Amino acid sequence: MTVPSAGAPEPVPSPAPPHVDGAPEPIPATAAPVFVDPLATVEPAPGLDADGIVVEHVHRSFGTVQAVREMTFHARPGRVTALIGPNGAGKTTLLLMLASLLAPDAGAIRIARADPVRDPRAVRRAMGWMPDVLGTWRTLTPLQILTTVGRLHGLSRAAAKERASELIVEARLEELAGRPSRVLSRGQQQRLGLVRALVHRPSVLLLDEPAAGLDPTSRVELRGMLRGFAAAGGTVLISSHDLSELDEMADDAVFVDRGEVVGGERLVLARQAAREWRIRALDPRALSYQLANIGVAFDRVRIEGDVAYVALDRDEHAADVLARLVGAGVPIIHFAPAVGDIERTYLGLAGGAR
Ligand SMILES: Nc1ncnc2c1ncn2[C@@H]1O[C@H](COP(=O)(O)OP(=O)(O)OP(=O)(O)O)[C@@H](O)[C@H]1O
Secondary structure (H helix, E strand, O other): OEOOOOOOOOOOOOOOOOOOOOOOOOOOOOOOOOOOOOOOOOOOOOOOOOOOEEEEEEEEEEOOEEEEEEEEEEEOOOOEEEEEOOOOOOHHHHHHHHOOOOOOOEEEEEEOOEOOOOOHHHHHHHEEEEOOOOOOOOOOOHHHHHHHHHHHOOOOHHHHHHHHHHHHHHOOOHHHOOOOHHHOOHHHHHHHHHHHOOOOOOOEEEEEOOOOOOOHHHHHHHHHHHHHHHHOOOEEEEEOOOHHHHHHHOOEEEEEEOOEEOOHHHHHHHHOOOEEEEEEEOOHHHHHHHHHHOOOOHHHEEEEOOEEEEEEOOHHHHHHHHHHHHHOOOOEEEEEEOOOHHHHHHHHHHOOOO
């Protein structure tokens, strides 16, 4: 997962801590000024001629409310990019502008090199849009909806029918293909909404909360579908509040807050926020005893049943703790981050890295 990190300082190597013979080295309780992430890239300012989605210095207000006041990022082809931010951060306003449904007050947007203001038709040809609520003709059947959308995109009657039948299978809606769409469950509507966005074989996909209401099987299918779309060279931008799901699905992340893309020092600090690690052992008592014994500060440990959660600032500390526990003979059966990179960064931002 790569978080765009414009302006991020170079990693600073940490000095080796002093070591007293015989005594275990304490696990540092505060974050060292170190951030080593081989995946992190400092991105050049995106040129408007790049493929995928380019957003440069975009602003949009509603009266006195500045919904989007400074957004610049590039969602690249071949990758799944997550758009993340708290309620009211400006995500929906941005998506509406990308979808050519709302004009920016200032700044520039390109979708597959097309300008949504000057050439909305080109944008709609290149882009598939899945809003969070299906909002479609409730009396029409899924088959009729997909055929109609195909016709609106300029397919012949026969081609639209053929494409609709193909997508009904992809959405696993065969049994409901002839029923009015109002009888569809939330998850079924989501699946229909997704394939509806794919009718015209777009190269860019915009998705708003695509997994809301999906059962676990459908989520796995959605992930596979989006990965396949990106692997074929498509660009995917997903807005969602489900951070663990984004962690599984996204390659890149754009964090927004109060109408702005979060970058620079604030983002670097958030990504350094301590992360909890989930640890289980066959012998939970030995685990808690040895955590204290190897020098993990007690206020960094939380015990829930037979699981220990340990807050550690760096992955190197986690490796060190694991090595020491194993060295002390603790029968570890599980040792993993309790939250992924996106969730950790989000929590770091929410926790005050402003
Ligand atoms: N049509 C509108 N008129 C007035 N204010 C609006 C309008 N649309 C959005 N806003 C305001 O703009 C800000 C950004 O809203 P937006 O819906 O883009 O946020 P969001 O990040 O999508 O939030 P959520 O996660 O809750 O969906 C909010 O303060 C909202 O109240």
